[in-house]
Amino acid sequence: MKKISLILGLILGLGINASIAQINNAKTVTVAVNGNCGMCKKTIETNGSEGKIAKVTWDTKQKQAEITFDTTKTSEEAVLKKIAQAGYDNVQFRAPDDVYANLHECCRYDRNHEVKGGPHAQMNHNNMPKAAAQHEDAGQAKGLAPVFQNYLTLKDALVSSDQKKAAIAAEKLGQSILKVDMKALADNEHKQWMKVKGSMEKASTAISKDGKLEGQRNTFMALSNHMYELAKTSKSSEGLYWQYCPMANNNKGAHWLSNEEAIKNPYYGSKMMSCGEVKEKI
Incomplete structure (x- = not known):
């Protein structure tokens, strides 16, 4: 029986290691995750793991999860949220209290502990006072x-055809991207x-280092498309206009976001300042 257990443990270990080896740009962290039993282990590992993006292994005795994840596709916070x-x-x-129940x-x-994120780390608003829920939404x-x-x-800056200001703005954009609290x-x-x-x-870095206005504008096209995708899910984008110029990009057309309808x-x-139209208000 001992030999069988040893063999099964070895096979399981090799399977886990092989799964982790498939994850690129891997980072591994060990964090506290509450739970009690083997059923908890299965649920935690199943919900936290995701193909070649993240692998979670939970220790039933230590109440700790070892998380290995691709840093370019997810984060420790994203896995723990799941x-x-x-x-x-x-x-x-x-x-969420209803899910726990x-x-x-x-x-x-036993839930007699304080979560690092504090009261605003609660995953839903069901049992949260109205003022607290509004604060979280904010x-x-x-x-x-x-x-x-x-x-x-x-x-x-690009509207003003100012290459230097565009470079500075792109650099600040890149910094703000890195500082986002997920x-x-x-x-x-x-x-x-x-x-x-x-x-x-990548786009913001490219624009900040590009010494030519034309190159900055070309990269801005792709950046704008990504910003639009983000705008469709973000409350921070309320009041923006999705605008389009059919003559840009060698008459293939190009979009951008603006906070004014004009x-x-x-x-x-200034060459064709008013060329374009509003396609959508977000």
Whole structure:
């Protein structure tokens, strides 16, 4: 029996190691995650793991999860949020009370502890006072506000055909992208952020280092498309206009976001300032 257990343990260990080896740009952290039993282990690992993006292994004795994840596609916070949404309090997030209540009786662990994120790490608003819920919504809206503001500053610099100002604005945009607190983002907002974050970083860096206005404008096209994708899920984008110039990009057309309805073309500036139309108000 000991030999059989040893062999099974070895096979399981090799399987876990092989799964982790498939994860690129890997980072591994060990964090506290509440739970009680083998059923908890299965739920925590299943909900936290995601193909070649993240692998979670939970220790039933230590009440700790080892998380290995691709830093370009997800984050420690994102994985822990999924685990909390499945009903398990952890070092970053407290699970929704209704989800915890629906856990199997043997899985209802002792909740007498304080989550690192504090009261605003609670995953839903059901049991939250109205003022607290509004405060959390404000926090979510604020999460990406600096990114949108710096994007608009960059757009205005391109409208003015000022290459140096555009470079400075792009650099500030890149800095604001790096400073985003993903714990402050709503679920849909967070998912979209993880999809576009890398491309937006590259675009802002490229614009900040480009010494030619034409090159900056070309890169701004792709950046604007990513910003639009993000805007569709973010409260920080309310009041923006999705605008379009059919003559930009060698008559293939190009879009941009603006905080005013009047057309001020970032691809032509004063040469064709009013060329374009509003396609959508967000």
